[in-house]
Amino acid sequence: MTILTFSIILLVGAYLAGLVGSLTGLGGGVVVIPLLTLVFQVDIRYAIGAALLASIANSSGAASAYVKEGITNIRLGMFLEIATTVGAVIGAVVAVYTPTNTIAILFGVILLFSAAMTLRKKNQEALTEGSKLADRLKLNNSYPTKDGEVSYKLKNVGAGFSIMTVAGVLSGLLGIGSGALKVLAMDTTMHIPFKVSTTTSNFMIGVTAAASAVVYLQRGYMDPGIAFPVVLGVLGGAFTGSKLLTRIDPKVLRYIFCIAITFVAAEMIYNGINHQF
């Protein structure tokens, strides 16, 4: 296979990864890793480097739109980024000492969890009674809906912060945005309306991924020949996905993708156990 053929096939694959990632809300990085390792037989370390770039591109691209709409809670994002960036740096350091097969198995498990999370019941309710700590940290806010501005308060700040640290470690270790865990922390634990939690999670993914990306770049995990089709493809796919989302209801698609992703996760775990990485 020549570099030209490889780049074109990878560009198309990354485009589809970005599309699927944006329609399911899983993010492009999650799909990029199995694509590179299982389809193209690329070492998982190069795949992690490329997936981190895909996560940053995706996050920054989408966040620019959400921030403008005023849905993102910037203070909450900034406060929780302490947890995710510290976690991400720890994850990136631990990654060097972790066998690649273990990383692959862990990735498969997180993939299963993320697929299950996209099917969960979403928290629509805004809390009217928050905790003292949330008030002191100025985390309570409001967001625009079609019925006007809705105020919300939050609780369990400490528990949310802890889950965010875990999300950061996994992000640094596996090269993914860990959007599913971030939403779990904000939506289920801190009781934030899902529209705010998804956009704030997405806003944070860029910074979290950048914290480990600087480590991976310096360690030589980021190959230009893989990076360029992946970054351009995922961005294009995510862009198409965001346009499609306003016109179609992705509910049925979401179920199909979740089944597909379950198979991919099983294959990652199976190959990991058989030391294929």
Added chain:
Amino acid sequence: MKKILSKGFWADQDIEQLIGQLLRYGVVTASTIVLLGGIIYLIQLGQAPRPSYHQFVGETAGYTTFSGIITNAFQFNAKGIIQLGVMVLIATPILRIVFSLIGFTLEKDKLYIVITLIVLSVMLFSTIGGLKI
């Protein structure tokens, strides 16, 4: 200049607008550089066989350090240009933190100035300590 430094100009909403724009410009700039490097890369090396990515060897210093990437990119080395785009992409969210810091400073929100500084120091630690750990 006076207008930019006044508090009214930097109300919460404006900072959010600015951050939104910064993120968009960052991604557009990064992908343009990556696209340019990618095209040159394919013209120069498109017909060569695909490198074996099956085995991890890692990139050489020219593509992993700030000075190495800058030097390579300005010599119009295709891979160097792609890595420059990659650096711009990684720098975008970091620059966003700096913008938030400016915003909180103008709002005189001491608590969030401290929180933002903590996040920035973690990023700085990660950037500088990246190689040595």
